[in-house]
Amino acid sequence: MLTSLVSYIQERSSSPLSEADLSLLEEAFIPKKLRKRQFLLQEGEVCKYIAFIVKGATRQYTVDEKGLEHVLNLCIENWWTSDRESFHKETPSIYNIDAWEETELLLLPKANGYYERVNAITAFTEMRIKLDDNQHMAAQKRLNMSKNYTADYRYEELTKLYPEFLQRFPQHLIASYLGITKETLSRIRHQSTKK
Structure with a gap:
């Protein structure tokens, strides 16, 4: 499963991954399989992982007071999913994230300093900056399209x-x-x- 993540990082970074970097990635990321409709995160929980989708599909959504679901994100292979606000602020999430298909993930936990240690890998940081920029631009475009x-x-x-x-x-x-x-x-x- 780690091969997909390593390829993803290398495609989005000009810095190579050293053997020590690869060892840390293998140590830090936790493989996880979800059945269809199984939750990665439920409303009210604190998000403890940032997840890389190796195979499958997920959706991130809220449920309103009438019980209607409102989809914020749909994610597929080689995409990341999490509630970043809940993850970073350690506050209860307002979102649900579940698998729409049988899904294989690699989870990066905040616990035990893994998130900080992985972020110290130059190639990972370069990848993350590109990802953050792309996500910001996509969010702006989506908001503009929904309004205009x-x-x-x-x-x-x-x-x-x-x-x-x-x-x-x-x-x-x-x-x-x-x-x-x-x-x-x-x-x-x-x-x-x-x-």
Whole structure:
């Protein structure tokens, strides 16, 4: 499982990983398998891990007072998932993260100083900075699209950026991720097949 993570770091860093770095990664990251619908994190828990997805898919969501789920993130292989606010501030999470498919993860715990030690690896830090920048830009774009663009446009952008989502996640999760109803998504998909 570590091979995927090592490749991911090396692809996003100009610094090499030493043997000592590889040993630390192997020591620090904990392999974890989740069944479909099994939780990695539940609302009210403190997030203790940052997770790298080796195989499978997860969703991060909240549940409102009416029991409706609101999807914040959908994640697949070679993506990271966690509640970073809960992880860093050690406060209860407002999110749930569960596996949408059988999922294999590598968990980086905050406990025992592993997070700080791994962050001291130059290649990991370079990768993390790129990841943080990319995530910030994607969050800005998504917020802008939700405020200023039609549901049709948001769906079209999703199909361009993440076409695999359409095969991996059901319509109701895609609709929630886009901030639209299932009925609106169904209409958009129906119209797009006519084009």
